[in-house]
Amino acid sequence: MKIEGRCRNCGRDFPIDLVLSPPEAAGRCPFCGKSLDPEYSALLVEALGKLQAIGSQMESILDRARAVGENLEINADTIVAPIRDALGAREEASASRRATREAAQAEQTGVR
Ligand SMILES: [Zn+2]
Known part of the structure; x- marks a missing residue:
C-alpha cells in the first residue's frame, strides 16, 4: 500500500514513504521542508510507518485469500x-x- 499525503503548508502531494526516512528528512515535507508536526514528529512518523505496513499486510492477506470462501x-x-x-x-x-x-x-x- 502506498499512502499519499498533502502538505498543509505548500499544498503538494507526496508518497508517505518520503517522510519516513532518512532520519534527517523524517517528518518533513519533501518539497518545502516544513515539519509536518513540530511537536509530535516522531509519533507521526511511527504511526505513518505502521499504517503503511499494516495496509500492505491487509492487501497481502486479501490477495492470498482471494479465492477462498466460496460461500461467503x-x-x-x-x-x-x-x-x-x-x-x-x-x-x-x-x-x-x-x-x-x-x-x-x-x-x-x-x-x-
Ligand atoms: Zn510542503
Missing part, C-alpha cells in the same frame, strides 16, 4: 467505513490543532 460475501463497508471514519476524525483534529496554533501565532506577532 464480506461486506467491504465493515472494513472500509471504520478506517474512513478514523481518517476523517484525524483530518478534523489535526486541522483544528493547526488552526489553533496559527491563531496563537497571529496573536503573538499580530497588530496590537
Whole structure:
C-alpha cells in the first residue's frame, strides 16, 4: 500500500514513504521542508510507518485469500467505513490543532 499525503503548508502531494526516512528528512515535507508536526514528529512518523505496513499486510492477506470462501460475501463497508471514519476524525483534529496554533501565532506577532 502506498499512502499519499498533502502538505498543509505548500499544498503538494507526496508518497508517505518520503517522510519516513532518512532520519534527517523524517517528518518533513519533501518539497518545502516544513515539519509536518513540530511537536509530535516522531509519533507521526511511527504511526505513518505502521499504517503503511499494516495496509500492505491487509492487501497481502486479501490477495492470498482471494479465492477462498466460496460461500461467503464480506461486506467491504465493515472494513472500509471504520478506517474512513478514523481518517476523517484525524483530518478534523489535526486541522483544528493547526488552526489553533496559527491563531496563537497571529496573536503573538499580530497588530496590537
Ligand atoms: Zn510542503
